[in-house]
Amino acid sequence: MHKVLDMHCVSGALIVAVKLSLYMETHGLTNEAMAEKIGKSSSMISRYRNGEIVPPADVIREIQNATNLAVQFNDWFSKEAAA
Numbered sequence: 001m002h003k004v005l006d007m008h009c010v011s012g013a014l015i016v017a018v019k020l021s022l023y024m025e026t027h028g029l030t031n032e033a034m035a036e037k038i039g040k041s042s043s044m045i046s047r048y049r050n051g052e053i054v055p056p057a058d059v060i061r062e063i064q065n066a067t068n069l070a071v072q073f074n075d076w077f078s079k080e081a082a083a
Contacts, residue, residue, distance in 0.1 A: 016075040017051035020063065023070045024049070038062035 024034055031042035031049070038045075038059060047053045048063070055063065060073050 014051040016071060017049050019071050019075060020067070021049045023067050034063075034066065037066040 024030075029037075031045040034045045035042040039062065040055075040059060044055075048055055054060075054076055057073075060076055063071055064073055
């Protein structure tokens with residue numbers, strides 16, 4: 001059985017993946033450094049940054065805190081996240 005994806009959510013994930021990547025690049029953070037900040041593996045950070053997966057709510061909040069609100073909770077589900 002194939003999983004049906006909500007395209008609105010997928011669009012938001014891709015946009016916020018760019019926001020997360022830009023934040024990390026601007027602040028000189030590697031996947032390993034962000035992983036340490038939020039308690040996840042660097043491979044998971046890579047998957048978030050590539051828009052492969054949307055993290056669960058608790059991880060999104062950790063990312064929000066780690067980025068000083070530059071990447072917000074609602075960004076993961078908003079088409080206008082990059083605006």
